[in-house]
Amino acid sequence: MLISLDDRLSFEKSKRGRRAVRLPASRFSEAKPLETIPQCLLRQTSIGFPELSEPDIVRHFINLSRKNFSVDTHFYPLGSCTMKYNPKINEWAARQAKFAALHPLQVESTAQGTMEVLSELEEGLKEISGMDAFTLQPAAGAHGELTGMMLVRAYHASRRETHRTKVLVPDSSHGTNPASAALFGYHVVEIKSNSLGCVDMEDLKSHLDEHVACLMLTNPNTLGLFEKNILEITRLVHEKGGLLYYDGANLNPLLGIARPGDMGFDIIHINLHKTFSTPHGGGGPGAGPVGVKKHLMPFLPGPLVSKTKEGYRWVSPGPRSIGRVKLFHGNIGVILRAYAYLKTLGKEGLRKVSEAAILNANYMKEKLKDTFTVATVGPCMHEFVLSLKSFGAYGVHAGDVGKRLLDFGFHAPTVHFPLVVSEALMIEPTETEAIETLDRFIDTMKLIAKEIVADPEMIKTAPHTLPVRRPDDVLAARKPILSYRDQVREKVLLAEAVA
C-alpha cells in the first residue's frame, strides 16, 4: 500500500490566504490593541507560520502518522523500553473532560476525584515496590533519577557527610544513570560487570569507602539478569553509609514477584510509561514517580497529597524538603492512565504480567540461542541480549540486523547496547505479545542469519521497503538543518528540486 509520496513540509504546502480554524470576530473592549499597546511592546516581525486549510492539515498529519512504526501497528521488541500494549481504557479515562478540564490551582474541594486518583496510585506503588512514600512530580525516568540524586545529596548533607562525592554505576547501566549523577557534581565511578554479566563483587568492594554517596542499580540489569547477590550488594553499600538507588526502567518482570524495597533500596523511580502501560508518545510524556524509605521522607519534594477526614488535601513538605522539581503536581494525565491500568490489573494481575513477560523472553532466547550468541548463561528475566559477533567475518553489525528487521514489519531491538556486549541486540518482547508474533519474529531472525551469509551487502544497505533508507546522520550533524528557517537560509530545497 502506497503511503503518500508527498513529503513536503507544512511550510512548503502553504498558500497565502488559506485558513483552517476560524476564531470569533467579536471584540468586547472599546480599546484596539494596535492603538492602545505601546509600540515598543508590540511584535515587529511577522510570524512565518504556514497557511493551510483544515482538510490539507489533517491529511498532512495523518499521512505522517502512517510513516511510523508503533505498538498499535507493529511488534516493537525494543529492549529496556517495555513497549507493551497501551490499553485504550486508559486513553478513554485521560480524555474525560471531568479530568482534562481541571485547573491545577483549583481549590482542593473541587478536585477531590483527581486527588483520590493520585493518592490511590501512590498507595498502589508503595505496595508494589515496598517503599514508604512517593512523590508523583517527576516527569520521566531521568527526571526521577535527578530527583533521586537531590534526595541523596540532601540526606548526606543533613548528616554532615558532605564528603560523600562518589556515585557508583555498573558499566551495563542506562546512560541516564551516570548523566543524572554527574549533572550536579557527583564523581561517577563505573563498576565492572563480571563474566556472567552481573555486578563484579570484588570490583564493587574495591570502590566502597566513606566517599560513596550512592550506588545506582537497574535490577534486573540491562542484560536481563536478576542480580542474585542483591542482598549482599545492598548490605555492603549500607555498611559504608551509602544509599541504594533503584532505576525502575526494568521493573516489569518483578510485579508481585519481588520488591525493590525488600531488596534494600532506599530510593526508586518507576517509569509509568513502561511498566504501567502508558503510551510513549514518540518520546514522551512519561512519568517517573519517586519512592523512598522512611528515613528519606522528610526530603521529598512537595506538596504531597494527603488523605484526611475532611477529604484529600495538599500538604506542604517540611523544612528539609529538597523543594519542588516541577511545575504544579506532575504529569497527571499519565498518572490517571496508570491508575486505570492498576485497577484493571488488580492484585491477581500483577504477577500474571511479569510471568508472561519472563516466559516470552525466555522462549525467544531459547529459540534463537543456536543461531546467535546469547550474551548470558541461564534463564533471563524480561529481556535478553544477543551478540552478532559470530557473524563478524561478514562485516554486518547489530544495527544492520535491526534495519533489516524493519523490512519484515518488526521494529528493531535496542542495538549496540548495553555497551558491555559487542554487537548487542537487546530484545524485550513484553507480556502482551502472542506466541504467534514471537514465532514470526524468531523465524525472521533465522532467515536474516542466512541472509547475512548469503548476501551481507543487502543487510548492510537495509531497509529496502521503507520510505527512506539510512538517513545520513553524519551530514545532519556536520551541517545542522534544524528548522524551516535554516532551510531557507541555507537554500536546502525539496529533494526533487535538488535532483
Place this chain on the structure above:
Amino acid sequence: MPYLSLTEEERKAILGEIGVRSFDDLIKDIPLSLRDPKIVLPAALSEPEVQDLITKLGRKNTTTQDALSFLGAGSYEHFIPAAAMEIVGRQEFMTAYTPYQPEASQGTLQAIYEYQSLMTELTGLDVSNASHYDGATALAEAALVALKQTDRPTILISRSVHPHYLETIRTYLAGTPYKVEELGFDVKGNFDRSALAAKLDATVAGVIFQTPNFFGNVEDLEGVSEQIHANGSLMILTANPLSLGLFKSPGEWGADIAAGEGQPLGLAMQFGGPYLGYFVASKALMRRIPGRLAGLTTDADGKRAFCLTLQAREQHIRRERAGSNICSNQALCALAACAYMTLLGKAGIREIAEINWDRATYLRSQISKIKNFEVDTAQTVFNEFRVKSKKSFQKIEEKCMKQGIFPGVSLEKFYPEMKDQFLVCATETKSKEDLDRFVEVLSQC
C-alpha cells in the same frame, strides 16, 4: 488479564520448550527471602467497572467546564481545535517510541522538525529542541546552560517569574557551587531596573525574566539585552507563547534563550500536566541545547529524510559527560502544539493573541468600575491581570464559588505581602455574558 494472550496450554508448552519444570526455575536468581511479597491491593476490575469508577471519580471534580473559571497563573483554559485532538489521538504517533530508528519514524521526526520550525518562527530565535518536561524544568535547564556557557556561578532571576519556576530552579541548584539571586519588582509588579544595574556583576551567568510576568504584566525590556550582554551574561526569557502573536518575541528583545511553558498551545489543563517545556536558543548555544533535536538530511538514495541529530550532546552517547540527563521528553505534547499552531496558521496566531488581550482588557476595565476592587488599567497585560481587593479574598472566593465561579488565583499564597490580591485570567473561552456575570457577582461581594 485482558492484555495477555498466553493460554494455559501455551504456558506449559513454553516451559517445555525452555526445558524447565516450573516457572520458579526461571527466577531462581531471586533470593527466596524476597519472593512472593505480601501485597495489599484491591481485586481486578472489568472494563465496565473501571469506566464506572472513573466516571464516579470524575463527578467528584468540579471542572472549568462546570464552573466559570478565571484561573490562570501558569495554566490556561483555551479552545482546542477538534482537528488537533484527532491528530494527537492517532495511535501511530501515540504508541511509538523515541525515533531512534529513523526509517521507522519519519512521521514523528518530521512532526518534531515542523514543531521546531514553528517555535523558531514564534520566538524569533534560531534553534528549538524537540521539547522539555515543562516550563519550570526547561527554565532550570536554561539556567544550567548559562552557567556552563559563561563559566560563572550566579543566576539572577526576577521575582516576577512564576514562583514554581523560581522554586524549581532553586531546587536544581541547591547544594551546587551555583547560586540564585533574586531581582525585585516595583509597585506595578514590573522588574526593578535599578536592581538589575546593581546586581549585574562579573559573577552573573544569566538573567531570567518572564513576560507577561506572573502578574500578567508585559515587561518592557528595552535596552536590557544590551546591558546584560555588555556584562558578558546571557539573557533568558520565559514568555507565554500565545502572547507572541501580538507582543515582542524573545528574539526581538535580544534574548539568548527562550524557555518556558507551551501548555497554551493546544494542551488541556489536566490538573497540571503533561505540559510542554519549550527551549529555543541562539545558534551560538546550539551544541549546549538539552534534549532531542530533529534534523533534515538526505538518505542513502539522495531522498529527503529526517533524523535525530547532534546526539553527541546526549546521555545515551556521552553518559556522565552529557550536558543534560534528559531522555524521555514530552513529544506528544509537542505534536499537539505543532498541530495547534499549524491549524491557527499565520493569521490565526495573531488573532488569538488579540482576542485574549481584548477579553482581559475588557474585564479589567469593567472591574475598575466597581467599588472595593482596584486594578491598574494603564499597565499593558496579555490575558491576565492583578486585582487588589478591599475585602478578604477568601470571602470573595467563597461567594463566587457559590455562584459557580472560580474568581482567580490568590497571590498571597505566593507572595505573603500581597494580602487580598488575586490574579484574574480571561481567555478567548469567555463570552461577554460570562465576563459581565463575573463583574456582577464581584460587585455584590
